[in-house]
Amino acid sequence: MSSLQSLDIAKRSATTTPSTQARTHVAEVAKLIDVSSCIGCKACQVACMQWNDLRDDVGDNIGTYDNPRDLTPQSWTVMRFSEVEVEKDKLEWLIRKDGCMHCEDPGCLKSCPAPGAIVKYTNGIVDFISEHCIGCGNCVTGCPFDVPRISKVDSKAYKCSLCSDRVGVGLEPACAKACPTGAIRFGTKEDMLDYGAERIVDLKERGYANAGVYDPPGVGGTHVVYVLQHADKPELYHGLPKDPKISPLVSLWKGAAKPLAVAAMIGAAIAGFFHYTRVGPIEDPDDPEADRNLARSPDPDGIDRHPHV
Amino acid sequence: MATRFLQRYSAGDRTNHWLIVLLFFCAGLSGLAFFHPSLFFLSALFGGGTWARILHPFMGLLMALCFVFMFVRLWRHNVWQDVDTQWVKHSGDMLRGDKSHMPPVGRYNAGQKAVFWLMAVCLVVLVVTGFMFWQPWFANSFPITLRRIAVVLHALSATGLILTVIVHIYAAIWVKGTVRAMTRGSVTEGWARQNHPLWHREMTGKQ
Numbered sequence: 135m136s137s138l139q140s141l142d143i144a145k146r147s148a149t150t151t152p153s154t155q156a157r158t159h160v161a162e163v164a165k166l167i168d169v170s171s172c173i174g175c176k177a178c179q180v181a182c183m184q185w186n187d188l189r190d191d192v193g194d195n196i197g198t199y200d201n202p203r204d205l206t207p208q209s210w211t212v213m214r215f216s217e218v219e220v221e222k223d224k225l226e227w228l229i230r231k232d233g234c235m236h237c238e239d240p241g242c243l244k245s246c247p248a249p250g251a252i253v254k255y256t257n258g259i260v261d262f263i264s265e266h267c268i269g270c271g272n273c274v275t276g277c278p279f280d281v282p283r284i285s286k287v288d289s290k291a292y293k294c295s296l297c298s299d300r301v302g303v304g305l306e307p308a309c310a311k312a313c314p315t316g317a318i319r320f321g322t323k324e325d326m327l328d329y330g331a332e333r334i335v336d337l338k339e340r341g342y343a344n345a346g347v348y349d350p351p352g353v354g355g356t357h358v359v360y361v362l363q364h365a366d367k368p369e370l371y372h373g374l375p376k377d378p379k380i381s382p383l384v385s386l387w388k389g390a391a392k393p394l395a396v397a398a399m400i401g402a403a404i405a406g407f408f409h410y411t412r413v414g415p416i417e418d419p420d421d422p423e424a425d426r427n428l429a430r431s432p433d434p435d436g437i438d439r440h441p442h443v
Numbered sequence: 444m445a446t447r448f449l450q451r452y453s454a455g456d457r458t459n460h461w462l463i464v465l466l467f468f469c470a471g472l473s474g475l476a477f478f479h480p481s482l483f484f485l486s487a488l489f490g491g492g493t494w495a496r497i498l499h500p501f502m503g504l505l506m507a508l509c510f511v512f513m514f515v516r517l518w519r520h521n522v523w524q525d526v527d528t529q530w531v532k533h534s535g536d537m538l539r540g541d542k543s544h545m546p547p548v549g550r551y552n553a554g555q556k557a558v559f560w561l562m563a564v565c566l567v568v569l570v571v572t573g574f575m576f577w578q579p580w581f582a583n584s585f586p587i588t589l590r591r592i593a594v595v596l597h598a599l600s601a602t603g604l605i606l607t608v609i610v611h612i613y614a615a616i617w618v619k620g621t622v623r624a625m626t627r628g629s630v631t632e633g634w635a636r637q638n639h640p641l642w643h644r645e646m647t648g649k650q
Contacts, residue, residue, distance in 0.1 A: 148480040247477035248492050268492035270477065271578040275590050289493075289579055383591040387598055392479050395602040402606050406613035413540045418620025420446045420633030 140302040145254040147246035153253075160256040164323035165296060165307060166330055167231050168361040169371065170337055170345070171317035174199060174213055174229040181312030182211050185297060205232065207285035207292040211309060214372035220364055230360065230371040231309070231318070234281045234294035236260045238354030241380040242291075244388050245276025251291075258323065258357040259296045267291050276388070278353060278378035296357065326359060333361045352379030448629035449646050459512050460625055466506035467608065473499040474601055500577050507566045514563055520550045521560065527553035549641040554614065561607045568600035 142160065143153035183189065190208035193201060199215040211233035218226050240260045243252040251266035252273060262273075262282070269289030273282040282291045297307035305311075306320040319329060330347040337345035346365025349355050360374070368374040452460070473495040476486035486495035526546050530553035533544040551559070575593035576582045582590060615621045620634035635643035643649070 148483055150480050247480075247483065249480060249483055266492075268486075268496045269578055270496045271576060271582050272477075272594070274582075275576065275587060275594055280587060284578055284583075286579060381588075381591050383595050387591075387595045391595070391598055391602075395598065396479050396481075398602065399605050399609065402609040406609065406616075409538065409613070410617060413538065415616070416542070416618045416638070418618075418631055418634045419637055420631030421620055 141255040141257060141259070141298065143253045144256045144258075145240070145243055146250050147243045147252040148249040155256070157256065162258040162323040162357065163296075163301060163321065164258070164326040164357045164359055165236075165310060166319045166321075166326040166359050166361065168317045168319070168330075168333055169228060169230050170333070170342070170361055170363050171315050172213075172229045172231065173315055173317075174215060174227075175314060176201070176213055177312040177314055178231055178309035178318060179209070179211055179213065181308040182294070183209075185300070185308035186210065186295070205281060205283055205293075207283045207287070207290075210234070210292065210294040216370060216372045218370045220367070220370065226363075228363070228371050230374065232281075232372065234260065234296070234358065235279050235353070235378075236294075236296055236357035237278070238356065239380065241276035241278050241353070241384060242273035242282055242293075243276075244380060245272040245384055247272060255298065257301065259298045259301060260357075261295050261298045262291055262293060264290045264292075276380065276384050278375060278380060323355075323357065323359075330359060330361050337361070337363060348374070350375075350378050352377050447632040449632055449635050449643070450628060451624040451630050452628045454628065456513070456516060457625055457628055459509055463506055463509045463513065466502050466509065467604075470499060470503035470506055471601070471605060471608075473502065478598060478601070496578070500573055503569060503573060507570045510562070510566050517559065518563075521556045523553075523556060527556060530554075531557075547640045548638065549645070550639060552639070554610075558607055558611050558614075562604060562611075565600040565604035565607065568596055569604065572597040572600070 142155060142157045144155075146153045188208045188210065190202055190206055193203055195201070196203050200212065202209050202212060205212050211231055214230045214232045216228045216230070218228060220226060236259055238258065240252065240254055242262075243254060243260065246252045247270060248266050248268045251263055251268065252260065253263060254260045267290045269284060269291070271284050271291070273291050274280075274284065282293045284291050297305070297309075300307060301320075307318075310318040310320040319326060321329075327347065327349070334345050334347065342363040344364050344366040346362060348360035348362050348365060348368055360368075360371075362368060362371065364370055368376050469489075472485045473489050475482045476484070476489075476492070476495050477499075483492070486492045489495040489498050526548075529546045530548065533546075534554065536542075536544050572593035574581045575585045576590045576597075585593070615625075618638060620631055621638075624630045632643065632647070635646065
């Protein structure tokens with residue numbers, strides 16, 4: 135995607151100064167994906183392709199309905215089909231629409247070294263600004279959900295933009311527009327959580343005692359939330375992480391390590407300078423260019439001639 | 444009496460050394476551009492962020508390959524000995540300007556040996572971890588958890604290498620007469636007698 139003038143930026147990758155923040159009354163948005171209402175028709179995948187002008191290569195069949203089998207630079211959303219037996223002899227087919235979760239605290243943005251290549255708008259959408267992307271793959275390292283994909287064609291990172299270009303002009307994302315069962319909804323995050331709570335009541339009445347909304351607090355909440363029948367076991371849904379958070383390794387690398395290492399390097403150079411000016415150098419007794427007076431100093435072995443402080 | 448010189452590095456050694464220096468600065472500056480946002484401007488030296496990302500691993504790998512030649516030539520002279528431990532114990536006095544307690548040193552003192560081994564270890568870690576997140580060719584062969592470990596170790600060893608190089612450069616400035624060993628290949632006999640008396644004896648047969 136490209137940067138959108140109509141959306142203000144709350145966070146900008148590799149940037150230490152504040153971004154544009156003139157518009158203060160922007161509501162946070164969210165997409166709610168109700169897994170319990172999804173029929174796996176893949177209309178959302180097709181709508182995503184159409185709106186974003188993506189055309190993936192024809193893939194291969196691996197014995198499931200997953201098609202394509204994984205997220206790619208050309209497939210920003212994929213239906214994940216999981217056949218599970220939560221209770222013995224009771225098969226359940228769980229279908230989760232996978233894609234970027236639009237974290238409130240995005241690991242991709244934290245890891246990105248290119249200024250402005252990843253932004254989080256004030257409405258909560260996390261977007262890749264492709265023309266600033268340098269193709270290093272750090273976003274892949276930083277993402278707790280394994281979402282970004284680096285293109286082999288142009289070495290840029292791609293993922294779901296939550297149709298930021300549509301949202302910026304007051305439209306809903308293409309996938310939400312296309313969903314025939316109402317399993318994908320879009321609105322303010324507040325409204326989506328309210329709607330999710332209603333769905334949970336309904337699901338609990340129908341025997342799903344552990345139904346719940348997936349809005350993981352470890353990443354500050356997400357702007358894509360799921361309604362899950364088994365919210366106590368998100369792993370059932372094609373390995374959706376139970377408690378996703380930015381890896382402590384990534385936090386160390388892009389957190390404490392940066393200022394400490396830069397301070398150590400600058401400190402070492404400054405320490406050297408002051409050592410030289412306070413203690414002084416060890417002279418070469420035979421220095422051909424040295425002051426002859428120094429060479430005639432009383433110490434014939436030439437050891438340690440310089441005056442010490 | 445005319446100043447006598449002792450040969451310390453051959454023309455090949457010197458060329459290799461300065462090649463490593465050049466590649467160190469190229470790989471180091473392009474790497475620092477990615478390490479801290481305040482240093483991203485350094486990527487402009489290499490034609491922008493994308494070019495810096497493309498070139499950095501090649502420059503780093505080339506530096507490590509050049510260092511292999513240096514390692515083969517020098518490792519024998521850098522084997523740690525008991526006298527080196529003694530040297531380290533008194534190194535604080537020396538930094539305060541008092542060299543009187545320092546044990547006699549051969550071709551390399553303990554500080555130089557430590558620099559040599561630190562550089563070697565840092566370069567090995569940098570190359571191994573660098574492959575693990577080298578886009579677009581190698582990164583995808585490694586699981587993401589491993590790549591997270593790799594980026595941390597890469598940053599850590601890069602910091603270690605840069606700090607070691609700062610010490611290395613300062614030592615060459617601090618001990619006068621040292622730089623010509625790498626620019627001209629020779630040092631004065633007085634420099635050798637003062638700073639590396641055992642090596643001086645070995646080279647000249649004089650006490």
